[in-house]
Amino acid sequence: MTTLWPIMLITFKEGIRNRAIYAISLVALMMLVANFLICGMIMQEVGKVAVDIALSAVSISGLLLVLFVGINLMAKDLDKRTIYMVLSRPISRPQYIVGKFFGMVLLIVTTTFFLSVFAVLSIFMIKLSYPHYFLRFSWPLVLLALSFITLSLILLSALSFLFASFTSSSFITLVLTMIAYIIGHSISDVYSLIQASQFADIRPAMFIVKLIQTAYYLFPNLSFFDIKMQAAHAIPLTPSYIFWTLLYGLVYSSLAIAGAAMLFRRRELP
Amino acid sequence: MRAFAVVLVLTILAGAHIVSLRKLTDAARLMPKNEETASVVPPAILRITSLEFRSLVSDYLFLKSLVFIGSTFERTEKPRVKNGEWKWVYNTLDASTTLDPYFLDPYYLANAFLTWDAFMIQEDNLLLIRGSKHRDWDSILPFFVGFNYFYFLQDNVNARKWLLEASEKPDAPHIFYTELASKLSNEKNRTNNAIAFLEEMTKKTNDESLKDKYASRISYLRSVLQVERAVELYKKKFGKQPSDLKTLVQTGLVREIPADPYGEQLYLDSDGHVKSSSNAQFDVIH
């Protein structure tokens, strides 16, 4: 751990001082202000819409953070050879990957924490203004949703590390991570669609079915971490769901980072 | 000299910008708007493409419908809203409720306009039934379904079924709903039932224009009730049915015969029931 801390810290510092952080915070702030304006147009369930917008603001900002600041941190090391300053220390390749990843985790947790504070404030102020239109509301679920958003961002970031460990440019890493994000959020629905259509008249080709099934296991199923609807309508989650989602996130992230570490051991840095 | 030329060019460009923008806005306004056509992206596809922002897209689609309907209030042409446009509203609310079936607002909006204005009762019920399945703690949606079956579709069996379903919910006035449900099978009591239903609908809406709609119908129905009672009194008094409703006025049993909300006259049919000659396909209570 003592070897990892210096890398963690400089990764965190490099990330948090990136100019993009300001832009991302601005995006979030704008959405949270818009929240107020939009909620004024809602007739019944102001609470639901307030939560929707606040949580989506954190999601979008977090996504921008992982895609632009996060990938920059890792892939830039490789593009611009800033990695030399780290690997010239008595640090192994796997230690480098893990240390940088933990620094990234620290960055994500810190940023989403601040974004979450603003999101909670936004919801709170709207709740004060329209107390009778918050039909079903649960602060614990909102906070849980924010935690799940953080975890899904960490997962996506771990994947971006995996991609960066074998691709040759940061742009390719960006594209792959975006594809992983899109697949991650749609694979669940596509999987159900395929399974449902097998009972209906539409029979998709066997090869397509197998492909989707493989993708379901291979790609991160990010939709499990999306509990915005449950938070918006105060629909409770079972403890078993929460537990398995957390475990899935941890396991998948660990696999991705382990993969990245293994691939990176053989990578040459000419 | 140089600076002057630069300022001149910039001023001309700024002027050209304002003029071209204004002209463009006018021209765009005159172009046929194909926004409100009946087709919308199939909800199943929209689900996938919304990724993790399903709820947000649902909110957006609801607001889109709301804004559209609001924009039609200023129109002077009749019909105020074309059939195709109502279809678009339905499709959009269908998509909105597919993405987030727990969202109450689209159901409210659908029920307010797809019934009274668009006469799309079945479609409205489709949406409301979807909502009832998901909002299983809420009595309002099954109540709306029950109302639609009773008032517009004149299907007492289904009306009773849905009213009973509504009565099971924790926020329902249980006794009131179950009693009303049991009264529904009695056709003679139809006017009273309609009044009871409409009064409950009035309680459940915040919209002023809807409240007015209900109020005018309630007062109309109350006067119909008076006419019906007058018919019964006449039967008791004279041992037979009155030949027409004017007789009731002449005999002083009722002050006047009210017109229905569509301005049509009431008449007495061969079975002795008070009916309206209105051609309205729905919203006829006899």
Add this chain to the structure above:
Amino acid sequence: MIKITGISKDFKIGVGAKQVRALENLDLEVQKGEVFGFLGPNGAGKSTMMKILMNLIFPDKGSASIMGNDVRDRETRRHVGYLPENPYFYDYLTAEELLWFGGRASGLTSVAVKKRTDELLDKVNLRSARKRQLRTYSKGMVQRAGLALALVHDPEVVIFDEPMSGLDPIGRKMVGDLIVELKAGGKTVFFSSHILTDIERFCDRVGIIIRGRLRMVDRLDHLLSTSVGLEDVFMKEVVQAGGEAEA
């Protein structure tokens, strides 16, 4: 201190199967306390060899060790200081934070890091800029920060790849003084350059590498005594290498 045995390395250029022989069967030893100059034209393989020593690139054949440790072991780098050609650093860190990282990652205590940081920033003349972010630094300042980073943990062996590149005369003098100081402290210095005058100034021994092959290794004073000058020796080797390539 540095032992290179039979190192060969080929690179694949582009998408096709075209291979470039970067290093061919290199054998080299650098003794403790000596300053060894690695001389060669651009693209001769100097950087490649140094990166192999730092385990950034893996050789196809052969092995290397520093202070008896295989270079593939990360512990080897605890006592090695490396300055790459054209160093890049994280933009938003300050020089102070950079040295903190280098020191702590190499196992120094916080107290020791603070002390070394102050010393080195003074020595490379970056004391006034210590709290400014590295992205505001000029090229010369970046190079000097790199030197400080390479030395923060007081390494026994120092590997510099073209340390004078891009420096003005003042900077070059500073690097030169540093190398002399290191030698006086008993450290081993292995540096590469394609500038003959720099080699002539500090080195005990010189190795000439052309097109991946080590053509000559000799004591500097010996080389200079038996010929007109280092340039002469060097050009002779270049010509001979060219002739061999054509044959």
